[in-house]
Amino acid sequence: MEVKISAQDVNKLRIATGVGMMDCKHALVEAEGDFEKAIDILRKKGQKVAAKRADRTADQGRVIAKTNADHTKAYILVLSCETDFVGKNAEFVALSDKLIDLAMEKDVATREELLALTLDGRTVSDLILDLTGKTGEKIELPAYNVIAAAHVTAYNHLGNRLGCIAGFNLPNVEETAHEVALQIAAMNPMALSADSIAEDVKAHELSVIIEKTKADEVAKFVENAIRKAGINPAHVDSDDHIESNMTKGWITPEQAQQAREIKATATAEAQANLDKQAKKIEMISQGRLQKYYKENTLLAQDYYADSHINVADFMKKADANLTCTGYYRLQLGD
Numbered sequence: 001m002e003v004k005i006s007a008q009d010v011n012k013l014r015i016a017t018g019v020g021m022m023d024c025k026h027a028l029v030e031a032e033g034d035f036e037k038a039i040d041i042l043r044k045k046g047q048k049v050a051a052k053r054a055d056r057t058a059d060q061g062r063v064i065a066k067t068n069a070d071h072t073k074a075y076i077l078v079l080s081c082e083t084d085f086v087g088k089n090a091e092f093v094a095l096s097d098k099l100i101d102l103a104m105e106k107d108v109a110t111r112e113e114l115l116a117l118t119l120d121g122r123t124v125s126d127l128i129l130d131l132t133g134k135t136g137e138k139i140e141l142p143a144y145n146v147i148a149a150a151h152v153t154a155y156n157h158l159g160n161r162l163g164c165i166a167g168f169n170l171p172n173v174e175e176t177a178h179e180v181a182l183q184i185a186a187m188n189p190m191a192l193s194a195d196s197i198a199e200d201v202k203a204h205e206l207s208v209i210i211e212k213t214k215a216d217e218v219a220k221f222v223e224n225a226i227r228k229a230g231i232n233p234a235h236v237d238s239d240d241h242i243e244s245n246m247t248k249g250w251i252t253p254e255q256a257q258q259a260r261e262i263k264a265t266a267t268a269e270a271q272a273n274l275d276k277q278a279k280k281i282e283m284i285s286q287g288r289l290q291k292y293y294k295e296n297t298l299l300a301q302d303y304y305a306d307s308h309i310n311v312a313d314f315m316k317k318a319d320a321n322l323t324c325t326g327y328y329r330l331q332l333g334d
Helices: 007-017 021-030 035-052 090-106 111-116 124-135 174-187 199-228 239-248 253-272 274-296 311-318
Strands: 060-067 073-081 140-148 151-156 162-168 306-310 324-331
Touching (some): 007 021, 060 151, 073 324, 090 111, 090 140, 124 140, 162 174, 239 253, 306 311
Antiparallel strands (some): 060 073, 151 162, 162 324
8 A cells, every 4th residue: 555645744854864855755765764774875875875976076065174172182184075065055054063072072093983973863974974965966975084183284275176294202382383384285295204204115215216316317418429419408308399399490301300319318428327436426415315315294395475494493492302203284185
């Protein structure tokens, strides 16, 4: 026997789930009027949507960072979606705010722990899944981090597309901590210091730099050989340029052929001599590696407001013993 579904039943389910009227009606019909079963049907719809859109990029949403009252613990999370339209939706914004407040209230340590917590009678994971079903977009909690320290700071960039938290070894350093947070947000360091980078990552970076240095030395040798022949190296730096520059009349066919021959012989000669330059290449590569650390590690970076000092020295101006103990920087799309 067909169960009659009233408008009141449909509206009740709509209020409970936030799903559209027609979807609620279809779910109630399928569930033969069973309210809880209808909710499960709608949730399953959300699961199907999530699975169907699993390959979509969720690079919109909100990044939120907060600290506790005494500035000894900081929390940051990303709630992501596919479009800016959904990211600014009132329900999406409200959920992201509730999640960061829940994380602080329960002092959550990990993303997995946060997803398993209950909020408004549902797990966080289920609430995110429900919102996926309502919006038709892939919605995720891709990142969550927490820092505990003598003093912590949190920074939310305008628009909540980027945020960061950082910890410090001394209390009551609010102004300096805020400046360091601005540095992290603006300069996006890859690590706190060279010492905090894994050895295999360092080794890989050095190997890349060494190969680049070798290639640069070969290119420099070839360029000098071409210049000695009276040919502008910029006119013959690739086959496409050689052809186009002959068409423009900037080089003759004879010069083009000569340049090709010089490039071949000079490249072979330079590569054969690389072993003899091992010490030079190692020295240049180590210098480039140190430059890489200076540009990409927080404590060694130039302070954004005064390039004459690095971030470590900036903190020492506030207190000789002050340093940053760790940080997290989250950005939509990362």
